[in-house]
Amino acid sequence: MKQQPSPLPDTLPQTDLTRHRRLRDQGSLRRADLDAILDAGFVCHLGVVVDGRPLVVPTVYGRDERQLYLHGSVASRSLEGGTPVCVTVTHVDGLVLARSVFEHGVNYRSAVIHGIPRQVTDPEEKLAGLRLLTEHATPGQWSYARRPNRKELAATALLALSLEEASVKIRTGAPDDGDGPDAELGLWAGVLPLTSAWGAAVPDPRLPPDIAVPEHIARREGTRHG
Amino acid sequence: MKQQPSPLPDTLPQTDLTRHRRLRDQGSLRRADLDAILDAGFVCHLGVVVDGRPLVVPTVYGRDERQLYLHGSVASRSLEGGTPVCVTVTHVDGLVLARSVFEHGVNYRSAVIHGIPRQVTDPEEKLAGLRLLTEHATPGQWSYARRPNRKELAATALLALSLEEASVKIRTGAPDDGDGPDAELGLWAGVLPLTSAWGAAVPDPRLPPDIAVPEHIARREGTRHG
Numbered sequence: 214m215k216q217q218p219s220p221l222p223d224t225l226p227q228t229d230l231t232r233h234r235r236l237r238d239q240g241s242l243r244r245a246d247l248d249a250i251l252d253a254g255f256v257c258h259l260g261v262v263v264d265g266r267p268l269v270v271p272t273v274y275g276r277d278e279r280q281l282y283l284h285g286s287v288a289s290r291s292l293e294g295g296t297p298v299c300v301t302v303t304h305v306d307g308l309v310l311a312r313s314v315f316e317h318g319v320n321y322r323s324a325v326i327h328g329i330p331r332q333v334t335d336p337e338e339k340l341a342g343l344r345l346l347t348e349h350a351t352p353g354q355w356s357y358a359r360r361p362n363r364k365e366l367a368a369t370a371l372l373a374l375s376l377e378e379a380s381v382k383i384r385t386g387a388p389d390d391g392d393g394p395d396a397e398l399g400l401w402a403g404v405l406p407l408t409s410a411w412g413a414a415v416p417d418p419r420l421p422p423d424i425a426v427p428e429h430i431a432r433r434e435g436t437r438h439g
Numbered sequence: 440m441k442q443q444p445s446p447l448p449d450t451l452p453q454t455d456l457t458r459h460r461r462l463r464d465q466g467s468l469r470r471a472d473l474d475a476i477l478d479a480g481f482v483c484h485l486g487v488v489v490d491g492r493p494l495v496v497p498t499v500y501g502r503d504e505r506q507l508y509l510h511g512s513v514a515s516r517s518l519e520g521g522t523p524v525c526v527t528v529t530h531v532d533g534l535v536l537a538r539s540v541f542e543h544g545v546n547y548r549s550a551v552i553h554g555i556p557r558q559v560t561d562p563e564e565k566l567a568g569l570r571l572l573t574e575h576a577t578p579g580q581w582s583y584a585r586r587p588n589r590k591e592l593a594a595t596a597l598l599a600l601s602l603e604e605a606s607v608k609i610r611t612g613a614p615d616d617g618d619g620p621d622a623e624l625g626l627w628a629g630v631l632p633l634t635s636a637w638g639a640a641v642p643d644p645r646l647p648p649d650i651a652v653p654e655h656i657a658r659r660e661g662t663r664h665g
Contacts, residue, residue: 230492256531256545258484260493266456267486267493269527271549301495305482307638310656314573314584315591319482323497347540351631358540359621365541391645395585401650405577406638407664412533416629419617424627430536438633 221279221377230327231380241381250302250324250381251276253439255350259283260299274300275345276376281326282333282342285370300326300374304439307406311388312395318384320404326379330372336363342371353429409439447505447603456553457606467607476528476550476607477502479665481576485509486525500526501571502602507552508559508568511596526552526600530665533632537614538621544610546630552605556598562589568597579655635665 225231225242233240251274260269275282281300306320333339340361347355361369388402411433414426451457451468459466477500486495501508507526532546559565566587573581587595614628637659640652 230494256529256547258486258495258527258529260484260486260495260525262488262491262493265488266523266553267488267495267525268456269484269486269493269495269525269551271527271529271531271547273545297492299486299493299495301484301497303482303484303497305497307641308576310577310580310584310640312585313587313591314569314581315587315595317573317576317580317584319499321482321497325495327492343540347543350534350543351536354536354543355540358536358543358626359538359624361539361541365539369541387641387643387645391643396645398585399650400584401642401653401656402646403640403642403652405640405656405659407635408638409633409635412632412634414536414629414631415533415613416627417613417617419613419622420628424625426629427627430627430631433631 218279225379225381226377228378231325231378233380233382236382236384239382239384241383243381246322246381246383247324247376247379250304250322251281252349253304253322254302257283257300257302260301261296273346273350274302275342275347275349277345279376281374281376282346283330283372283374284346285330285332285372295329297327297329298374305407306385307404309384309388309404310402311390312398312400312402313390316388316390316395318388320384320386321382323382324379325381326374326376328374328378330374333371333373336366338373339366339369339371342373343369346371351430353427357427357429408437410435410437444505451605451607452603454604457551457604459606459608462608465608465610467609469607472548472607472609473550473602473605476530476548477507478575479530479548480528483509483526483528486527487522499572499576500528501568501573501575503571505602507600507602508572509556509598509600510572511556511558511598521555523553523555524600531633532611533630535610535614535630536628537616538624538626538628539616542614542616542621544614546610546612547608549608550605551607552600552602554600554604556600559597559599562592565592565595565597568599569595572597577656579653583653583655634663636661636663
């Protein structure tokens with residue numbers, strides 16, 4: 214029987230790459246916060262260095278306990294040969310409207326993962342990774358849709374990135390200038406929340422009218438995302 | 440009288456950095472599309488190279504006709520001395536649920552800007568840039584809140600980045616496998632839309648109860664974002 218790898222530590226590491234240098238009170242070292250941020254979204258921003266210059270592209274991801282799986286085509290030409298990447302997932306929760314412009318800010322949850330991704334080539338692992346990716350965005354879809362055949366699997370670039378070296382920042386709550394001199398200005402201050410939600414499924418116009426929206430998709434209508 | 444600079448061209452340039460290499464049908468060369476994507480959001484992902492490794496951080500931005508203004512503190516230590524950056528703004532509009540997993544995708548609008556940012560040091564330009572940034576996120580807030588004093592202005596790092604070298608990708612509409620062999624599978628296919636909207640303003644708990652939400656904030660409740 215294959216030995217299970219030990220789980221990643223509950224506390225995130227503090228390395229040269231992950232240590233919080235600014236706004237340290239917004240930093241979290243809880244791996245549970247990292248997991249929650251990753252699970253709340255499905256699009257990340259993948260940063261790579263190409264000819265010495267940064268390139269940041271959005272792409273979709275899924276995860277297991279130890280690794281992020283990324284749809285890698287967008288950056289595949291840049292990711293041969295084990296070059297480092299930075300993957301950032303951000304949820305914007307609202308505008309922090311303070312009394313002073315200086316104290317304005319954003320309520321957000323953000324995860325930053327550093328590492329050198331691995332191109333997934335083993336067909337079995339690729340299939341498992343694509344399943345995680347598909348189910349992450351749309352639970353129930355892997356068993357509903359037609360799964361990749363051998364040719365499609367070969368044409369799909371998938372990256373695996375360890376979740377070991379990661380950092381998290383979170384800001385919640387009211388503005389910070391509620392007890393300074395600016396509180397005397399008589400100005401309104403607070404938070405303008407921003408939320409993201411799934412709408413009603415829109416059928417492909419080419420779909421025969423007798424094919425109903427499957428339950429695993431229909432039930433998301435009106436639910437919150439992010 | 441100061442001469443006005445000529446406006447940026449209506450068509451985006453095709454350079455080594457901006458040329459679309461993948462999914463070319465999703466590429467747009469219209470500057471109007473770039474402007475619309477930038478105006479629909481206020482948080483970007485800023486990519487820089489630090490010690491040869493990529494770093495991607497979320498930050499807020501505003502813009503005028505020619506330049507993006509970025510709140511630069513998050514990356515300021517990395518941005519002294521004219522290093523290149525990549526700024527990406529992405530709006531996720533929905534999941535594209537095809538008949539086959541292989542054809543699954545995302546409806547999105549994404550702008551990628553390349554350049555070497557300039558640290559804004561002139562206090563007058565800094566004030567103007569912060570105004571753009573503040574008004575971009577919350578129209579009406581610059582004239583409502585207390586503006587930065589000299590000390591706050593000096594403590595704020597602001598970057599200006601030319602909007603010249605930029606690329607845009609947009610995907611809209613139904614899945615692509617509606618007329619291939621998979622259309623015969625009898626599976627539902629379509630789009631699950633994702634929308635973002637502003638909620639009701641939440642007052643700072645320390646706010647005296649007689650201070651009402653100002654009109655420029657209250658009127659955003661329920662409006663769409665992104």
